[in-house]
Amino acid sequence: MTGQPSAEDFGHEPMNIITNGKLRAVVCARCSVWDRGFNHVDWPCTSAIVLGLVARESS
Numbered sequence: 747m748t749g750q751p752s753a754e755d756f757g758h759e760p761m762n763i764i765t766n767g768k769l770r771a772v773v774c775a776r777c778s779v780w781d782r783g784f785n786h787v788d789w790p791c792t793s794a795i796v797l798g799l800v801a802r803e804s805s
């Protein structure tokens with residue numbers, strides 16, 4: 747699912763990390779930052795869940 751820009755997502759959207767043509771991880775574009783290396787936060791991040799950006803799977 748490719749997220750469209752929304753006024754309500756505050757920049758929290760999934761970002762694919764691709765290495766050598768293979769999907770390595772899906773992280774939050776907003777929460778993941780470069781700080782002496784790539785400090786990533788797995789998607790969905792806590793904020794995305796709180797904001798209701800992610801459909802919660804029924805357990």
Ligand SMILES: [Zn+2]
Pocket residue numbers: 758759774775776777778791792793794
């Ligand atoms: Zn986030």
